[in-house]
């Protein structure tokens with residue numbers, strides 16, 4: 112059965128509630144920007160590309176289901192205000208702010224046309240928001256193929272294994288995924304020996320979401336704890352032919368420093384120590400040339416209870432009772448908790464940034480020049496029909 116993290120048609124938006132996966136597949140209605148803000152804040156939908164798309168479409172269904180002004184300028188002002196509110200839901204992933212900025216320009220342009228009216232501005236917005244769903248999947252398929260080809264070439268061909276962190280698949284995007292898209296393309300190309308995914312505490316994007324996608328796609332894979340990656344590379348790296356650690360991104364700064372799920376930085380250090388390539392896979396909507404370096408990236412801190420409690424169906428030792436979902440404490444009462452949702456990996460630890468227009472490597476100066484990627488024409492690649500939910 113095909114699973115979609117985001118279900119949209121004009122007037123209707125549903126999101127797969129990712130707090131209930133992998134055991135329960137429930138869709139939540141998103142009726143407008145308020146619903147969208149809370150769905151993103153609560154992390155019922157998550158993933159840098161996905162939160163941008165859900166935010167944009169939440170406002171689209173609000174416009175489609177409610178009477179708007181006939182005056183172009185009034186609809187433009189309404190849209191801009193709602194977009195700026197949606198951007199406040201989560202600060203680190205740049206995709207949300209990037210999309211809002213682009214959509215603001217589109218509606219400002221639509222409103223400036225002499226014969227424009229409220230309907231025209233609203234249509235221009237909704238068409239652009241819907242386009243994001245389509246563009247994201249084709250970008251991810253291109254990322255997958257560029258990344259798979261790069262890894263296979265650097266490994267000298269043959270079958271390779273990779274490690275990935277968090278969830279960067281169809282559940283974090285409009286489909287196929289970024290870093291998990293690279294895994295899907297390696298598998299589709301017959302070049303994947305094994306994929307190792309980390310559980311990614313405390314939200315467990317890896318054990319709950321990435322493992323779910325890998326099992327769904329029948330990709331040979333193994334779940335490891337976040338702390339096991341260095342032991343994996345030391346004890347099984349050669350036998351498993353681990354060629355790379357591939358992760359997603361929430362914001363790539365102009366110098367290549369990358370904010371990604373907490374635990375990414377230590378994986379980059381592990382990769383460097385073991386001579387394994389460390390790759391960031393991200394569409395260009397994640398690259399933020401206006402942020403000079405990782406030091407300038409705001410890191411979201413989430414509630415401590417997301418670390419000190421876990422939730423899941425009751426297990427009687429044999430079966431899961433999906434009707435009995437329990438929340439249990441796993442930490443001492445009274446302990447202080449620090450729960451940053453992301454960390455920053457310095458560019459010096461990153462071997463390549465995989466985008467939809469190709470893999471950006473450092474120049475002879477040892478630095479990334481991301482402007483070339485941002486200016487490149489997106490040729491895409493033949494859609495990869497294997498994998499994806």
Ligand SMILES: CSC[C@H]1O[C@H](OP(=O)(O)O)[C@H](O)[C@@H]1O
Pocket residue numbers: 157158159160276277278279280283284289290316358359360361371372373452
């Ligand atoms: C292609 S998703 C990119 C990025 O988003 C995830 O964060 P979250 O699950 O908190 O939304 C994670 O950092 C992924 O690597």
